Amino acid sequence: MKKYLILLIFALTQLSANAQKVNLNQFSFLTGSWEMKTAKGKISESWIKSKDSLNGKSYRHALSGDSVLTEVVVIKKIGNVFHYCVTGLEKNNTGTTNFKLISTENNIFIFENKAHDFPQRVIYQNKGKDQLLAWIEGEMNGKKMKSEFPYLRKK
Template sequence: MPKCLSLLGLLASASVLHSAVAAETASLGSLNWLAGCWTQTNGETGTGEQWMTAAGGVMLGTARTVKNGRAVGWEFMRIEETEAGQLVFTAKPRREAEASFALLRLSENEVVFENAQHDFPQRISYRRDSAQAVSASIEGMLKGRLKKIDYPLKRVVCEVTKET
């Protein structure tokens, strides 16, 4: 039994080490699956996100929440590669201060950013469910309780207004 526990401990350590190495060598281009226009499946028309592909060391995004036909929330976002090669998610929500979140975990289909010092959220996640669906979420402690908000997104054609 002790050999079994030792092996489990070794495997767990290797997994943590692999995650740390993956975070240190993360490539911004590996997040291009997030690029495009997304509508929130449980939101009102116009609610969603739009992300540009990675270029020049940054991905730029915007988000908008519409309720009763009016924009009640929006934010500007960016995922950038620092000079040290780390990925950082920064958001500037409407009427709030800008906040940055360091890469916690990155895989082929998921990216998680965290800032334990931020009020709420402390963690921001995007998971690719398919080429046409992404699950976004924010989570953390709020008023002494763990809270998670999910944003199911589906890919849509980006709207372009034609000049008349």
């Protein structure tokens, strides 16, 4: 039993160490504009890299052409670890919540905040030059939930 516990601690330490070796350039795949069509219009994200952070904005666009800024996001280091810091701007979704980077394996960047109501994880997967898959997941009222956002690069 002690042997398995030591292996588990080692594995968790390695995952955390890998997440901490990330530099800002590894998030460069996000830069630019992305959009996803929905039944009600589309959702878009745009990202700009600055000296020490990546800054993003998310919008909902109605079929009528009206748009609403829904979130402002900053990916930045807090201490020695990158965080996904999101400020919600929709009704009942205000304030900033930080999600800590916990994994960067296989071009999948996982940010987690177990104390947040929903989601507890925000994930981005680099799927190449023109495709990006983002999703949020976690539990709400004891039920596991997941919402995916398959984005295409806006030309």
